[in-house]
Amino acid sequence: MNTTIKHLSKLNEKGNLIVLCTSEKDLTHSFSKEESTYIKSQFSLKTDLVHINRLHQHVFVLKVSDHKDQNIVKEKARISAFGVAKQLNSLKAKETSITGSVSSELLLAFGEGLALSNYQFLKYFSDKEERINSLKVIGIHGASAKEVSSISMVVDATCIARDLVNEPLSYLTAEQYSEDIKKLGKAKGFKVEVFNKSKIESLKMGGLLAVNLGSPNPPTFNIMEWKPANAVNKKPYVLVGKGVVYDTGGVSLKPTANSMDYMKCDMGGSATVVGAMSVISDAKLPIHIIGLVPATENRPGGNAYVPGDVITMHNGMTVEVLNTDAEGRMILADALSYARKYKPELVIDLATLTGAALRAIGDQGMISMGTADQSVQDELIESGYSTYERVVQFPFWDEYGEQIKSKIADIKNLGGPEAGMITAGKFLEHFTLDEKKNPAYPYIHLDIAGVAYHHSEKNYRGVEGSGVGVRLLFDFFSKKAKKK
Ligand code: BES
Ligand code: ZN
């Protein structure tokens, strides 16, 4: 992360300030008569963000939204912070403090939005020094030290996920990815084990191996674990992330113009898993959690898998491949099947899985479906509103599963033209079952194809990798850690 977020027990009145209020009447900071009149007149003109240039210091006064839904008020604060970040950087400000008469939650949301807006991925510019943002330090006054450090850690982890998504294949091969995960494990305190190709072969992960066939670089299978002594759960939570470090579509080469330009983002689900493992261990949450990441490229190389192939998967099922571009489900299937050995409390997978998800709801949220109790799915949806990494649940009716029946194998990897995000989910569900075809564990699938990557910078979610899901999962598991 390029920004330090720190807790302020005392406000530095001399530095730059951002003052949040609900109206000009509850301003905590002292303003001169002229300034107060100016703020009041701006507010009456419906300008909610007022900049006062005191030459030696910049003061921004933000009138927060008065919407009755606090989640929306928080999100508006994050969005406003994006505008303030742009202004502070163009003013070459190095630091700012955030204060005000609003709730600590709102001050934190604003700080979070400000820090996330300040994220940059400059690695490949030769003139990075000139491009780097001036803003380096954000102080938050009016929230507890613990709350501020949580925000700092979750922003840091979101930036880790963004960095990983932003890295092109020329750097981030599956093996390099594993090296990066190991380094993060050391830094944050989670355990990492990496399976190489021969280990993957011995485990008979047929889906991962099939997708990797066309690639000159070997696959990896990455296992991360955070298991504190004070864990509140006996059975672990398992996160599974799609780690396709580049998706060409394989032999069924991507048909849509320019869609390959951003397919470095196809490991976005796994980047979220890595980010979530980072913040959960950084914050030392008392939960036992495991992250699984199957990683490979999907390419049309010499020996690539082809439509018509029948692949035997890790759980012994056979899959007829009818489109090599439906590769995400092939590698996730093996990871979901592998997850059974942990007897998990809950498994959540995250994947940039289908264009159908993107077409259905655009970039406003991710799609969920699954077999977990509705109460658990609702908790995730609730965390979605709270972090504004919104989750919308789609049906998971068995009838959709009819579409992936094959003429020559147990199932095929391609559904019909409709409800593609659900048939993909129904495919994955097969690998969450035990030998008797009963659920081996409660399961939620998250399709993040619409939100993992942004083509332009609209707000604090950034451009290119968004790191979406890290804040969502941290909120969800923080609540789990408190509940039991
Ligand atoms: N990686 C893509 C899905 C994707 C699309 C991610 C847009 C991010 C943005 C996935 O592997 C894919 O190609 N899915 C196919 C599946 C189809 C062949 C059944 C799709 O959605 O078109
Ligand atoms: Zn694909």
Ligand code: ZN
């Ligand atoms: Zn893909």
